[in-house]
Amino acid sequence: GQQLNQSPQSMFIQEGEDVSMNCTSSSIFNTWLWYKQEPGEGPVLLIALYKAGELTSNGRLTAQFGITRKDSFLNISASIPSDVGIYFCAGQLVREYGNKLVFGAGTILRVKS
């Protein structure tokens, strides 16, 4: 099936540092979503992007929908210990029946305080 390439696979950073992760695909998407998952829980939606070139912020989080509609990035500024978790990107294919999403494999974020 369709796949998203998400990188990096994991990050171990110092508290206060900025974080950047991205997803790329060979397919064009009409929506990009970024989720965060904590251990043993379901993913929680962080940011939704609907237009190519769109740049959206949610507190310390900033995400962009790539101009080509084949990529997206998520930045986290001034990381804190509660940022720990797995971050997933997800793309919705153009005119896909039922809003099917394609997920990246996730970026594991660890923060050292």
Next chain:
Amino acid sequence: DGGITQSPKYLFRKEGQNVTLSCEQNLNHDAMYWYRQDPGQGLRLIYYSQIVNDFQKGDIAEGYSVSREKKESFPLTVTSAQKNPTAFYLCASSSRTGDLFSYNEQFFGPGTRLTVL
């Protein structure tokens, strides 16, 4: 409060047994989804449903079955035909904004961890 509930949180099953995972939502969402999550992998779609009494196979439907008799409920049965059922199972739902191609973002339940002994 509106949300998605999944039960049980942890489930143990002996090989050869069928088991049903519950998913209920009170968000009045039209569409519901079941995903499987394995370590180091993204979520993979098992089944999805846009309306009551209709559902479609996802990418890994073999060994699973679903029903959608009520809008708020979408139970998943893991059958004995599923060769490697130990995984974390996630249910999600989304609302429709227009036609069957137009939906809002998906919201997830807390998950059920199934272990086959």
